[in-house]
Amino acid sequence: MTIEVRELAVPAAYDDGTEEWATFAEMIGVRNAVIADRWDGDTTHAITPREAFGTASSQVDERLVYLGGWLDGRLVARGYVELSRREALHIAGVDVLVLPDARRRGVGTAVWRAIEGILDADGRTTVQAWVDHRPADGPVLEAPTGFGSVPLDAPEVRFLAGLGFHLEQVERMSELRLGDAIEQLERLRADALPHARGYAIRTWTGRTPPELLEQLAVLHQRMSTDAPAAGLDHEEEAWDAGRVERIEEIEERRGRDMLRAVAIHEATGQLVAFTTLVVASPDRPVYQHDTLVHGEHRGRRLGMLVKVANLLALAERVPHGARVMTWNAEENRPMLGVNESLGFRAIGYGGAWQLVRGGTP
Numbered sequence: 001m002t003i004e005v006r007e008l009a010v011p012a013a014y015d016d017g018t019e020e021w022a023t024f025a026e027m028i029g030v031r032n033a034v035i036a037d038r039w040d041g042d043t044t045h046a047i048t049p050r051e052a053f054g055t056a057s058s059q060v061d062e063r064l065v066y067l068g069g070w071l072d073g074r075l076v077a078r079g080y081v082e083l084s085r086r087e088a089l090h091i092a093g094v095d096v097l098v099l100p101d102a103r104r105r106g107v108g109t110a111v112w113r114a115i116e117g118i119l120d121a122d123g124r125t126t127v128q129a130w131v132d133h134r135p136a137d138g139p140v141l142e143a144p145t146g147f148g149s150v151p152l153d154a155p156e157v158r159f160l161a162g163l164g165f166h167l168e169q170v171e172r173m174s175e176l177r178l179g180d181a182i183e184q185l186e187r188l189r190a191d192a193l194p195h196a197r198g199y200a201i202r203t204w205t206g207r208t209p210p211e212l213l214e215q216l217a218v219l220h221q222r223m224s225t226d227a228p229a230a231g232l233d234h235e236e237e238a239w240d241a242g243r244v245e246r247i248e249e250i251e252e253r254r255g256r257d258m259l260r261a262v263a264i265h266e267a268t269g270q271l272v273a274f275t276t277l278v279v280a281s282p283d284r285p286v287y288q289h290d291t292l293v294h295g296e297h298r299g300r301r302l303g304m305l306v307k308v309a310n311l312l313a314l315a316e317r318v319p320h321g322a323r324v325m326t327w328n329a330e331e332n333r334p335m336l337g338v339n340e341s342l343g344f345r346a347i348g349y350g351g352a353w354q355l356v357r358g359g360t361p
């Protein structure tokens with residue numbers, strides 16, 4: 001049995017017929033097979049090579065490293081390392097995936113060892129990993145926050161714990177069936193509007209209007225400190241208009257649409273709340289990204305109103321109904337409260353893990 005792990009080159013262009021492209025596309029296939037296995041054969045979480053290339057080819061704000069793991073000459077594993085360039089220069093995000101039929105042969109460990117070399121070379125001492133699980137019976141590992149747990153006997157839990165990672169936080173993964181929710185959304189909007197006099201709600205698809213870019217950057221920056229992070233090390237992110245434009249450009253390259261809803265304080269013209277949905281294609285789940293209400297404007301149902309506005313905009317776009325997915329910290333009661341009343345229901349749990357290298361085991 002031979003195991004080989006090496007870093008993959010990011011192809012110079014999309015589907016350019018090179019060997020680099022073929023291996024990159026094969027690596028995405030491995031990723032998709034592992035995720036489909038996790039979700040009981042549901043392939044709608046698969047990403048296309050175009051989406052993956054859109055991510056890989058835009059490395060201004062973070063450096064992304066991809067690794068392949070071969071068992072007896074067959075590509076069976078993918079490693080992924082995310083190295084922020086603007087802030088948190090001691091932190092890295094990692095992911096290791098091994099095809100189900102190639103597990104327990106040391107491939108995952110070999111990929112991790114190769115990742116360690118990258119972390120050493122880049123001076124990253126804190127490593128974080130996120131793993132989703134379907135709800136399962138049996139023993140659990142409780143989050144140190146006191147909110148949520150993950151299945152103790154899951155291979156990923158055993159693997160990460162064995163490497164010295166600690167579970168820091170559990171996120172609830174929830175789904176909304178939009179087709180069933182429209183009447184409820186209209187009702188929630190009507191209930192919330194009287195609480196939010198003096199604010200205007202605005203929605204758009206694609207690029208943010210230029211006059212709102214700077215203000216949206218300020219809200220993105222606040223998101224990096226205001227969302228509950230439990231024991232996960234983090235630093236305030238440095239956002240400006242250019243960084244907002246770059247994430248929108250990346251979604252365009254991936255072939256995905258971004259739907260935004262914002263609240264504007266009419267007296268000052270200030271942008272005080274935003275939420276974002278990302279749509280890949282009508283038959284795929286829609287992903288809820290960040291939602292934030294500025295601290296000074298909370299308690300006026302603006303979080304509810306921007307979310308309802310965006311979901312109703314989505315319903316117009318995908319009239320036959322969409323599945324919307326969201327991840328929220330299990331201790332984030334205000335956000336869970338909004339999502340539960342919108343009709344989101346738990347379908348899984350994500351563990352957020354951290355390893356401080358050279359720290360106490």
Ligand SMILES: CC(C)(COP(=O)(O)OP(=O)(O)OC[C@H]1O[C@@H](n2cnc3c(N)ncnc32)[C@H](O)[C@@H]1OP(=O)(O)O)[C@@H](O)C(=O)NCCC(=O)NCCS
Nearest residue numbers: 095096097098103104105106107108109155156158159162
């Ligand atoms: C987690 C994962 C990457 C492990 O890959 P792997 O190639 O099986 O890992 P290894 O063979 O190197 O296993 C290393 C150790 O992890 C632990 N482990 C892995 N799978 C296990 C399982 N099913 N049950 C118990 N322990 C397990 C064991 O301690 C194992 O060592 P051992 O085989 O000597 O007992 C693989 O299960 C996977 O791809 N899961 C889905 C993807 C995912 O969620 N990855 C998240 C990690 S960032």
